[in-house]
Amino acid sequence: MKDGDAPHPGSLARPDREPLIRLRAGDLMPIQEPLDDPARERPFTALSDQAKSRYECILDDTCAVSVPRPATREDEDALVRAFLSGLDKLFTRENNWTFLQPLLLSMEHCARCQTCASSCHIFEASGRNELYRPTFRSDVMRRLYFKCVRRGGMLSAWRHGDIEVNWPLVARLIELAYRCNLCRRCAQTCPIGVDNGLIAHELRKVFSQEMGIAPREIHENGSMLQLKVGSSTGMTAAVVRDNIQFVDDDTSDRTGVPVETPWDVEGADVLLIHNAGEILAWPESVGAFALILNAAGISWTMSSELAGYDSINYGLWYDDAQFARVAVKHAEAARRLKVGRIVLGECGHAHKALSVVADRLLAGDLNIPRESAMTLLRDIVMSGRLTLDPARNDFPVTLHDPCNMVRLMGVVEPQREIVRALCPKFREMTPHGVDNYCCGGGSGFAIMSGHNFADWRFQVAGRKKIDQVLGAFADGLGPATPKYLCAPCSNCKGQFRDMLAYYGLWEQNALLYGGLAELIVNAMTNVRPGYIQWEWH
């Protein structure tokens, strides 16, 4: 891209209805073998004329939020006023005590050194497209802050940069807030501690909490549905119990070990909360947990309280009110059952939401200890309570680090202790641990596929990760050797499922993904061999 063509913060206010950039396959970051063949690059599916006419798809080649086009100029003006009102509220104690201090710090101290740029997988994967530079969105926000919140004049504009405020700017900014995975790798590298991920998060809050605008997948079909019926999957308590019964039966058949999930056991030590998506999409993970916990003699239960059987908390990504409501529901479920602790299943954002971010919200008897399934599984594996044979896992394995669990919560080693003990052909990705790259599905993207957003999700957001995965298995690519990508997080698994299929990596390279619990059961000597089934699902 030539300098003159590159978007700059002021471009967002451009009044025409054309996207600011076009992504071309040749501009994107090269990926290694076998995806290094330019002929294999898939062009972006074009947005339909209907999408372009009905929604504000004027940022880039895709559309994540689908904001309806305002019918009149008055409607546009009203939306701009709402945005500015929300922006003001974002910097008040009463409305945003939750993140006011870190937000102010990030607004007022960026030195524009661009150290964060090379840490951002989206910016890198896009071929360093200016629009996806981690500071691009932040610079827009910073200009708005100094102009509209601090009421800065000409001197302020000269010092911080000016910006025109109109509906195209707001519409593009809504979309731009959803071009960041909130992985916060950029914040980790910032010499000053400025957090571009937080800025994207706070922008999303303005749009949701003030304007009622958020992607349907994470609001209406996500947190709203969870609060209404108990799960974003739509499963009520009765349905989830039925499904778990089916999982138990299936797991018993497959393993030869009778499995029964305990429900609503008052006084149990552990309340296990899965991401309910696992029950529908990856029942083998849910079954593996039940088998392991029973075999290890853990006193545990699942809950059929509203939201007590679904650990997701999508509010984490876009809305403090929704976030708080769901966190309280999770804690209430544990309080009613008088359990000793909540253990979060293989779901990264649920880990961070309930263990870290909600920690200060849950007071009194709602403050029930929360623990990662990684530590519980590690303790079980290392305790010798299960008889395990690593030879059953004699295939190449690599481990994905879910950002929310690892970089943002510090649970790094327990899962590694397990795979090191049980998988003789384990190999790390580069980089890994707290320096990992996001799978590209973070912050809700894994469940967002409207219009052609999936193309962007796989070709841009997930590009760096798929490159890393291929690198980890570079010694055995091709269909002959089955390979296992262990991703102990539902959203990451969703992203990998879709991305491996998109690139044909299962069919041509026998690259399968799955969770951690399955690897443990696969190594248990008292279950029938072959718990991991080498077939696409």
Next chain:
Amino acid sequence: MTIIVYASLCLSMALFAAATLVRAVRYARAPLHLRWEIYPVPHEPADRAAHGGSYFEQSAWWTKPAPANHWGTAKAFAVEALCLHALRAFNRPLWWRSYPFHAGLYLLAATVVLVFAAALGTITAPSLVAGAPAAVVRQCYRATGLAGLLLALLGATGLLHRRLTDPDLRSSTVPGDLFNLAAFISALVTLGAGWALAPAGTPGPGAIALGLLQWDVSLRIPGLLASGLILSAALAAYIPFTHMSHFVGKYFTYHAVRWDDAVARRGGSIEKAMAEYLTYRPTWDAPHVTADGSRTWADIAASQPPDKTTR
């Protein structure tokens, strides 16, 4: 001219201190936020900090002691502040320019402290600082002053050059950024030239500091040197009003955000602070929030959103 120099220096120091304090207090008084840490967190025990682990790696972590590794925190912050570790690790080309700049500023700050400490000593305990000790201090601040000035000038020039030539930086540069660096270069060049070209008999830094403390207006400061001092004073007063005050912000971003993993305990101070915040009455306008100005955050968190929330 001497009075203007003295007044500039006094005003600058007062403004710098007051504005820095106001900024720090503003951040310190902001409400305690929800946890938002990033790992590694250096106050974890060394074995966990090495791989970026947290206390969450222990089962039943809430029953285990949480020893704070103060040495780890001090070391990490010192390395970051003194060596610009993150910049060195993640942006080496810029570090080569930024490090001399910052090291130069640290040395200049040390010079100011030494000069005024020596002047104060001369006034309050002349017998103690006379003779050899005074000569040693004088040599010290001459060395730090000269090195600081050269390093800061070199760094500022390098940073300006990079900002003008590196496409990555140019795209995010605003006029204010160029002005800031140009202001540093102008002040440092003028100050350096003022000392280098000063005629014989010109009072040295110690004499000027002593003159300021004793308000001795008989001191004769040459015009170029006076200009350098006034420009430097203006620059120092300007810094706390800009993003260059990140020496304040950085303390909070590291200690109060990135490394703040303090757990809320039942009946503890965090719970008490949260109890107050939960009584705040937000006014967010989206229907699903149900914040009509009368309901508190606690009410909202404990309530269901209405079924119909579409506008």
